[in-house]
Amino acid sequence: MIFGRIKSLDAILATAEKKSLTRSLGAFQLTMLGIGAVIGTGIFVLTAEAAQKAGPGMMISFIIAGFVCAFAALCYSEMSSMVPVSGSAYTYSYAVMGELIAWIVGWALILEYAIAAGAVSVGWSGYVVGLIQHAFGINIPHMLVRGPYDGGLINLPAMLIAGLVTWLLVIGTKESAMVNAVLVAIKITALTLFIVLALPAMNMEQFTPFAPLGFGGISAAAASIFFAYVGFDAVSTAAEETKNPQRNMPIGLIGSLTVCTVFYILVATGVVGTVGAQPVSGPGGQVLAPGSIELANQCAAIKDAAVVCSKEALAWTMREIGWKQIGNLIGLAAGLALPSVILMMMFGQTRIFFVMSRDGLLPAVLSKVHPRFHTPHVITIITGLFVALFAAFFPVGLLADISNSGTLFAFAAVSIAVMVLRRTDPDRHRPFRTPAVMVTAPIAILGCAYLFYNLGMPTKLMFVGWAVVGLIVYFSYSRHRSHVGRGLVEVHEIDSDAPPQPVPPIV
Numbered sequence: 137m138i139f140g141r142i143k144s145l146d147a148i149l150a151t152a153e154k155k156s157l158t159r160s161l162g163a164f165q166l167t168m169l170g171i172g173a174v175i176g177t178g179i180f181v182l183t184a185e186a187a188q189k190a191g192p193g194m195m196i197s198f199i200i201a202g203f204v205c206a207f208a209a210l211c212y213s214e215m216s217s218m219v220p221v222s223g224s225a226y227t228y229s230y231a232v233m234g235e236l237i238a239w240i241v242g243w244a245l246i247l248e249y250a251i252a253a254g255a256v257s258v259g260w261s262g263y264v265v266g267l268i269q270h271a272f273g274i275n276i277p278h279m280l281v282r283g284p285y286d287g288g289l290i291n292l293p294a295m296l297i298a299g300l301v302t303w304l305l306v307i308g309t310k311e312s313a314m315v316n317a318v319l320v321a322i323k324i325t326a327l328t329l330f331i332v333l334a335l336p337a338m339n340m341e342q343f344t345p346f347a348p349l350g351f352g353g354i355s356a357a358a359a360s361i362f363f364a365y366v367g368f369d370a371v372s373t374a375a376e377e378t379k380n381p382q383r384n385m386p387i388g389l390i391g392s393l394t395v396c397t398v399f400y401i402l403v404a405t406g407v408v409g410t411v412g413a414q415p416v417s418g419p420g421g422q423v424l425a426p427g428s429i430e431l432a433n434q435c436a437a438i439k440d441a442a443v444v445c446s447k448e449a450l451a452w453t454m455r456e457i458g459w460k461q462i463g464n465l466i467g468l469a470a471g472l473a474l475p476s477v478i479l480m481m482m483f484g485q486t487r488i489f490f491v492m493s494r495d496g497l498l499p500a501v502l503s504k505v506h507p508r509f510h511t512p513h514v515i516t517i518i519t520g521l522f523v524a525l526f527a528a529f530f531p532v533g534l535l536a537d538i539s540n541s542g543t544l545f546a547f548a549a550v551s552i553a554v555m556v557l558r559r560t561d562p563d564r565h566r567p568f569r570t571p572a573v574m575v576t577a578p579i580a581i582l583g584c585a586y587l588f589y590n591l592g593m594p595t596k597l598m599f600v601g602w603a604v605v606g607l608i609v610y611f612s613y614s615r616h617r618s619h620v621g622r623g624l625v626e627v628h629e630i631d632s633d634a635p636p637q638p639v640p641p642i643v
Contacts, residue, residue: 141234141235141236141618141620141621142230142231142232142233142234142235142620143227143230143231143235143238143495143620144231145219145231145232145561145564148219148227148231160377160379161377161378161379161384161388162378162379162384163383163384163387163388163391165388166371166378166384166385166387166388166389166391166392167387167388167391167392167395168392169371169388169392170368170371170388170389170391170392170393170396171324171392171395171396172317172320172324173367173368173371173392174364174365174366174367174368174392174393174396175320175323175324175327175396175399176320176323176324176327176473176474176477177256177259177363177364177366177367177474177477178361178363178364178365178366178536179327179364179399179400179403179450180259180263180323180449180450180470180474181255181256181258181259181262181449181532181536182259182360182361182363182364182532182533182536183403183404183407183443183449183450184443184444184445184446184447184449185357185360185426185427185444185532185533185536186357186360186361186404187407187408187413187414187415187443187444187449188415188416188423188424188426188431188444189349189353189356189357189360189415189426190347190349190353190354190356190357191345191346191347191348191349191353191413191414191415192342192343192344192345192346192347192408192413192414193346193347193348193349193353193354193357194354194357194361194404194408194413195401195404195405195408196347196354196358197354197355197357197358197360197361198358198361198364198397198400198401198404199397199401200354200355200358200587201358201359201361201362201364201365201587202365202393202394202396202397202400203583204362204580204583204584204586204587205362205365205368205393206389206390206393207551207576207577207579207580207583208547208548208550208551208580208583208584209368209371209389209393210386210389210570210571210576210580211547211550211551211554211570211573211576211577211580212225212547212550212551213371213381213385213386213389213568213570214554214566214568214569214570214573215228215550215553215554215557216228217378217381217385217566217567217568218557218564218565218566218567218568219231225241225245225546225547225549225550226238226241226242226245226488226491226492227491228549228550228553229241229242229549229550229553230495230620232553232556232557232560233549233552233553233556235497235615235618235620235621236610237549239492239497239606239610239614240545240549240603240606240607241545241546241549242488242492242497243602243603243606243609243610244541244542244543244545244546244599244602244603244606245484245485245488245542245546246485246488246489246542247538247539247541247542247543247599247602248366248484248539248542248543248546249481249482249484249485249488249539250481250482250485250519250522250523250526251523251526251535251538251539251542252363252366252481252535252536252539252543253298253301253478253481253482253485253523253526253527254294254298254522254523254524254526254527254530254535255363255526255527255532255535255536255539256474256477256478256481257294257295257297257298257478257523257524257526257527258283258291258294258527258530258531258532258535259470259474259532260293260294260297260470260471260474260475260478261281261291261293261294261297261447261527262446262447262448262532263447263448263451263466263467263470263471263474264293264467264470264471265281265293265447265448266446266447266448266451266452266467267448267451267464267467267468267471270451270455270460270463270464270467271464271467280292281293282432282447282531283528283529283530283531284429284529285427285428285429285432285529285530285531285534286427286429286432286531287429287432287433287435287436290528290529291527291528291529292528294524294527294528295524295525295527295528297475297478297527298478298520298523298524298527299520299524300475301475301478301479301482301520302482302516302517302519302520302521302523302524303520304479305479305482305483305486305511305516305520306506306509306511306513306516306517306520307509307511308509308510308511315476316476319472319473319476320473322469322472322473323469323470323473325469326450326465326466326469326470326473327399327403327450329462329465329466330403330406330450330453330454330462330466331399331402331403331406333406333454333457333459333462334403334405334406334407334409334410334453334454334457335402335405335406335409337409337410337457338405338406338409338410339409339410340409342408342409342410342411342412342413343408343409345414348414348415348423349415349423352590353415355586355587355590356590356591356592358587358590359537359540359587359588359589359590359591360426360533360536360537360540360591361400362540362543362544362587363536363537363539363540364400365393365396366539366543368389368392368393371385371388371389371392378568381567381568382567382568382569385568386571403450406453407443407449407450407453410453410456410457411442411443411452411453411456411457412442412443413443413444414442415444416431416434416435416438416442416444416445417434418430418434419434425592426444426531426533427531427532427533427534431444431445447532448466448467448470450463450466450470451463451464451466451467451470454466478523482516482519482520482523485519486512486515486516486519489502489503489512489515489519490502490503490512490515493515495618495619495620496614496617496618496619496620496621496622496624497610497614497617497618498614501514502514502515502518503515534592534594534595537591537592537595538595538598538599540587540588540591540595541588541591541595541596541598541599542599544584544585544587544588545584545588545599547580547584548580548581548584548585551577551578551580551581551584552577552581554570554573554577555573555574555577555578558573
């Protein structure tokens with residue numbers, strides 16, 4: 137039965153109650169938490185990708201992606217407040233819709249975390265290579281800083297940063313909340329500086345044509361830009377530490393997403409108004425696919441004289457309008473701040489793998505803890521190896537889209553779980569209740585489906601292929617070894633030797 141093998145919600149809650157966290161966060165702290173968790177990575181690394189898909193219309197894409205996030209976040213908040221353990225959507229699905237759905241969600245979360253870490257590694261590489269070139273005059277050959285899809289051979293800097301973060305995770309070095317807060321401040325300061333300098337230099341003619349590829353292009357860009365909002369679930373998972381969550385959670389979620397969307401639109405306006413954002417076309421006039429070898433060749437032909445050709449769009453824009461040193465500073469800010477995002481993504485990945493392994497769905501060796509460092513070194517090394525390989529050979533846009541496919545699936549599953557649990561267990565205590573859930577949840581599900589539909593065909597095929605592999609693994613291995621299937625009632629989400637949660641920024 138597809139909805140069989142439910143992980144006991146009562147067992148999860150009984151274990152979670154031992155944490156007894158203090159409810160201390162108000163609406164303002166939640167809003168700041170959300171802004172710190174969301175702003176940064178996507179806008180730094182995906183602006184050029186969005187410009188190639190939508191032109192100036194990418195400003196609308198940010199609004200669409202933020203709108204879908206808001207509804208998904210409201211559903212996510214009910215589950216995270218009711219099931220306050222850090223197994224994420226995997227645990228929520230296991231408790232509500234059964235093991236098979238939970239397995240598929242957990243399998244999809246691998247796409248969200250590991251491939252997102254690869255995407256951020258590639259974004260970091262673009263900014264650091266640009267900084268080295270413009271600040272020190274050292275030109276690194278494209279063959280060594282771009283993957284095969286992007287006109288190169290291998291992206292060594294991206295591979296190296298992924299390897300460094302993996303090493304830090306294995307030896308047990310985790311960033312403190314204070315360090316994370318400083319890095320968040322660096323990101324926000326860099327983006328604010330960009331807005332202040334770019335907006336006065338705008339030329340309104342750059343906004344025409346506004347949507348060169350029509351609404352389809354805007355929708356495609358929204359599906360990619362969704363990556364820029366990943367992190368908003370940091371607000372949802374803080375529900376158990378929130379005073380008056382029914383009032384403060386919606387304020388924190390909607391407030392932080394609104395501020396981030398305004399921030400993103402201002403940055404996009406600065407890029408479009410100063411250097412333009414029209415898609416690059418091939419010799420025959422056809423618009424080239426983002427991340428394609430054809431686009432890389434055309435960018436080489438025009439000597440990268442377009443923002444869509446840049447691997448460091450915001451720094452490139454600053455240099456183009458005469459602020460060369462500010463461009464270098466933005467490159468430095470990205471170089472400092474983005475590794476912490478890679479670290480948080482890989483924390484999330486190792487935690488999901490760890491819990492799935494402890495549940496018997498993956499081999500027990502994956503949850504083996506190092507005797508000296510007390511970290512799950514096996515799964516950390518395996519995850520790091522794959523992240524490094526993704527970063528070495530694939531362009532940032534493709535990685536972001538693949539990551540989005542996993543994220544959208546997981547958020548849709550949580551939205552379904554909220555509705556199912558309202559029917560099957562209506563009397564259970566809910567510290568936060570999703571407003572108008574029978575309207576909010578379907579909008580979240582349809583929004584996720586809409587963005588998924590607008591991802592590129594290669595991305596959708598890759599997601600389907602990944603899901604098929606996951607089902608083969610489940611029915612050939614996991615189903616027969618599942619602890620729940622064998623009648624064992626266990627909750628490993630808060631085991632003392634589990635990987636630490638990603639550290640949320642303190643504000």
